[in-house]
Structures are given as C-alpha cells and as structure tokens.
Amino acid sequence: MKAYSLLISIVIGTAGINASSVLASDGFRDVLDTPAVMTELASRQLITGLAKAGHRIVGVGRRGHIVYSDDEGTTWQQSQVPVSSDLNAVSFPSPQVGWAVGHDGVVLRSTDGGLSWERMLDARKARDLLRPGATDSDENDQAVVPDLSFLGLWFTTDQQGFVVGTFNQILHTTDGGKSWVSWSDEAENPEELHLYAIQAIGEELYVAGESGLLMKLDSKESRFRLLDSGTAGTFFGVTGTPGHLIAYGLRGSIVQSTDGGASWRKVEAQVTTSLIAGGVTQAGEVLLLSADGQVLVSRNHGDSFSKVAGLSPVPVAASIVPLDDGQSFVAGGGRGLSKQVLR
Template identity: 45%
Template sequence: MTMFRWIALTALGVALALPFTRSVVAAEFADTLDQPAIQVEKALQGIFTGLATAGPRLVAVGQRGHIFYSDDAGGHWQQARVPVSSDLVAVYFPSHRQGWAVGHDGVVLHSSDAGQSWIRQFDGRQVGPSMLAHYQRLAAAQPSDIDLQARVVEARHMNEEGADKPFLDVWFENDRVGYIVGAFNLIFRTEDGGQTWTPWLDRTENPGALNLYALRPVGNDLFIVGEQGLVLKLDPATQRFNATSLPYKGTFFGITGKPGAVLVFGLRGTAYRSVDGGGNWSKVELGLPLSITASALTADGRILLLSQAGHVLVSNDDGASFKQQPHNGLAPVAAAQVSAAGSLVLAGAHGLRQLPLE
C-alpha cells in the first residue's frame, strides 16, 4: 500500500508500505484524539511535515500534534496549544488569522489567531457517519442511481472501520470555502469555515479510490494529485474533479506553478508541466533520481522543487527547466516556504531549519 504523501518519513525515504493505523498510548490505551499535544521544547527536533504562512508568521505542523509558529522568519519558534496528539500532515492559512491543519485519525483543526491555539472541528469518528448520512439521503432521493447506492455501501464500510482515516492536505479558497483530501479518495468540502463538512467522493473521477495526496490552485484552476499518475482538475460548471491524461503512472506528491504553467511532481524525480490548464503535459527533466517532496515560490517568481534528501532545484523560466542549487547541509525535506525575509524555511525529519537562497 503506498505511503501517505511522506507522512511517516521517519527516515524520509518515501517508504511505500506502511499500514494505516491509529496510534495509542499503550500504557493507558489513551486515544490520541483525546490527548492534547505535549508541550515540550525538544519537539522542535522532531518530524515536521507541513508549513504555511499566516501573513508574516510561519506555522509548522508535525508528529504527535505538534504545531509551532515563528514571527522572525524561522529564527525562533513557539509551540501552539493543540487539543490532539494525532500526527499532523498539512496546514494552510487563506488569511492572516484563519487557518486549518489536517492529519491522521481524520483530524481537522482550526485556528483563528494565526496559529497560536487550535480547536478540533472534525475527526475520523465523524467521517464514516457523515458519509453514511449524506449518501443515504442522496440515494433515497434518487433510488435508481447505482453510483449513489454504491456510495452508501462504501460509507457503511468506512463507518464500520472506525476513525483511522488520514487527511493528507487542506486548502481554503477563503475563510469560508475549503477542501480536505486524503486516503482512499477521501474528499470533503465546507462552505461555512469548517463548521460542517460535505463528502465529495462522488465528485471525483477516481474509480479506483486512489489516495489523494495534495490539492492546490494554479492560476484559476484547482488540481488534486495522487497515486498512479492521478491528476484531477475541478470543473467549476459541474463541480466535479475530472481526470487529466498523463503518460506517467507513478505517484505524484504535490502541485505548484504560476498562472499559465502548472507542475505536478512525485516519485523518482518525476515532474510534468502543462501550459494549457492540464490539457496537455510534458515531462520536465530534473536530472535527479530522488523523489520530489516539496515546492515553494519566491517573491521574484522563481519556482523551487525540493527532493526527499533536501536538494533544491530552481526554475527561472516558469518550470520549463530547473537548475540544482549547490548543496548546503542536505537533510530530509517534507515541506518548504519562502519567509518574508527571503530565506527558505524547511520542515522534515530533522525538525525545522533555514536555508539561504542564492
């Protein structure tokens, strides 16, 4: 089973065989959904898998529910108050103060103070019941719809399996409208800032229920990437995510780009670029056989790709070609952001660090 978008990365090798399990404290059988993240300074040296900007602030999320924030471009970090100790995978702020983080156990957290404190809005205990109620309602209104009947069966299975449903990425269009995606084609949408979440599994062209690793807009288009070369694009008219055609059938971990040029990247140094909104794709030769696990954009318009080992690849031509920046203390990378000060801030298996950009 393919590993979730670099989640468990204890050694950051994009290991591809970890089962989906819920962690518990063995001694007391305490559920991580019920245990707040421990406040401990040494957590800064732990595994971090997500980074976001909240205005000038940087916010990082990682293992055991740890969330840290920095107001000096990554020079110093403070730990946030978090109500769960589930592993967190991704974080996004559509505005300076409003942000969301997602992770294992179907956790969805919300912050209204730029990442200093968080509340739980949704979790894996609610995923199955939410899906079941939604698709039973739709199927009752359209009893001849075979696909909806199948969704009811699928939702029942999800409900029976429990809370171990990881969400792997989150993106919000504004403070009200957003999406979360995850394993087995999990996708939910909210229109009220996360107060309620609506299943959208029937709105993706993903019959194999492949894992969805990332979603991001490029220009006016919203894309999702996943396993087996899956690249989906939202059709605003039908409100469905339709598959685009690529010659590559390996896993994609992320999406980046600028208006007029979108890139998807993943295993073994693979990257594809489209300049027509995903209609056609061409391979970008990176000259690096390692998986690409993160990306970032600079203020002057450069596109950065980062490998699982920490190589930094820089494009000055909207992703048509990349040049490798000289090595500077290579270390595993899961997420990257360019700070307001212009330095590259990295999250990975060795904690959080800064890297100068040439």
C-alpha cells in the same frame, strides 16, 4: 492503510497512530482526546507541512506538534493543540484563520494565526460522511472507526475549502468546518487512489495523487475532472504560477502544462529521488524539495530546473516554504526545521 501510503513509507518511514486503538483499562488515552505534549524539542522533530500566516511561518508534524515563527524561521514557539495525532499539511487562507489536517481524520482550525487550535473533525465524526462501504463492522455488527488520513487541504476563504486524503476521500465545507459534505463521488477516480495534495494555481484548483492521478476542478459542474499527464508514477504535489502548472513526484518526476492541464511535457529533474514538496517565491521562482534534501529551482516558470548548491543537508526532507525576502526558505524534515539561503 494509515500513513501517507507511498509518501510516508518511502520518504519518512513513520506511521500514524490509529485512533481506535485505545486501551483505557491500562491508562492509555485516545490520541484524539490527548493534547499534544508541550516540549522544547517540537521544532527539532519531524515537520511534514509548512505554510505562511501573513508574515508568520507555521509548521505541523508528528504527534500533533505545531510550531510557529515570527522572525523568519530563526526561533520557534509551540502552539496549543488538542490532539496528538500525526499532522500532514497546513494552510492559511488569511493571516488569522488557518487549517491543518492529519491522520485519524483530524481537521484542525486556528483563528489566532496558529497560536492555538480547535478540532473541527476527526475519524469518529467523519464516519457518516464517508463513501458507502468505507466503514467496516466488528463481530457485533458495530461500525468500526475507519482508518482515515487526510493528506492535503485547500481553503479559498476562511469559510470554504476542501480536505483530501486516502482512498479518494474528499470533504468540502462552506461554513468554516461546522458541516462537511463528501465530494468523493464528484471525482473521476474510479480506483479510489490516494490523494496527496490539493492546490490552486491561479484561478484553477488541482489534485495530485498516486499512480499518475491528476484532477482539475470543473467549477461549473462541481466535479473534479481527470487529467492525462501521460505519467504513471505517483504525484505528491502541484505548484507553479498562473499559466504554468507543475506536477512533481516519484523518482524525481516533473511534468509541466501551460494550458491548464490539457497537455503536458516532461521536465528533466536532475534528481532520482522523490520530489515531495514545492513552493513559489515572491519573484515567481519555483522551488522543489526532494526526499534526500536537495532543492531544485526554476527561474523560467518550470521550463527547466537546476540544483541549488551549497545548502545544508535536510535529513528525511518533507516540507518547504519560501520566505518573504525572496532569497531564503525554511525546510522541514526528520530533524526539524532549518532556514537556508537560496542564493
């Protein structure tokens, strides 16, 4: 399965490009070997992930497009990217060093604040890292490149971090992506459910996935422990502030924990469409973005949420990032990026 599984099929409706589908005899090139096309329309196409790199905003999206803004989202420039695979998420542990992940097992790194990127991993290189049985063989008993998509990532430093994705794939690096170790067997996910997001809230690291899956890193045991949220619906992300953990997902589902995931309570969402992105302003307000472009805000650490009125529609919404002024945000969707005022 390629494509955000439920998330892409429900929210975005686009599919990734399989790296193994190469028709060299007809002049086509593998997307892993084809740089993203430079186009003035890059910031007006689907943007699935947003992050801050210092004061810079960086967005990633379809066909390897990465764009950045140095004026709080007013204007955008396109980055140099060595692949044209669809990208899903981006994160910057420091203003200069950032990471992006996507379909075809792509992991990219930037060391110049997102201006240019290098490929650190792809499905071909990741083949030997996957769980036993994750790769298949063709009629000639040759290994087939797995249908692998990374959907989320989290780096604590420029050198150390995790990427997560379809079928419980979890990879960890401690040397800036030079080498990777599989952590899939260190996760309490026996059904190998898809993992959509990984996020630190305070000092704790959490993973969100399909069918109500939530996990928390036990750093002493080096293992992701299962949390019981009491919810069966898919979670697309976690957000919040220290001591106030929020998970959000399918059909407007929101649950909150104030004890590190030991217990949960349901929070009224006021929307019935899926919540697919979140963020926290500098003032500690929690923002959640729904698939149909509605924005919810909580000013009490997630105890309750209300709709933000007067916003411009965000068609096929997919990503959000609060801005430094504390009063506005940038949202990404099927028609690119828009800057909007929160209040």
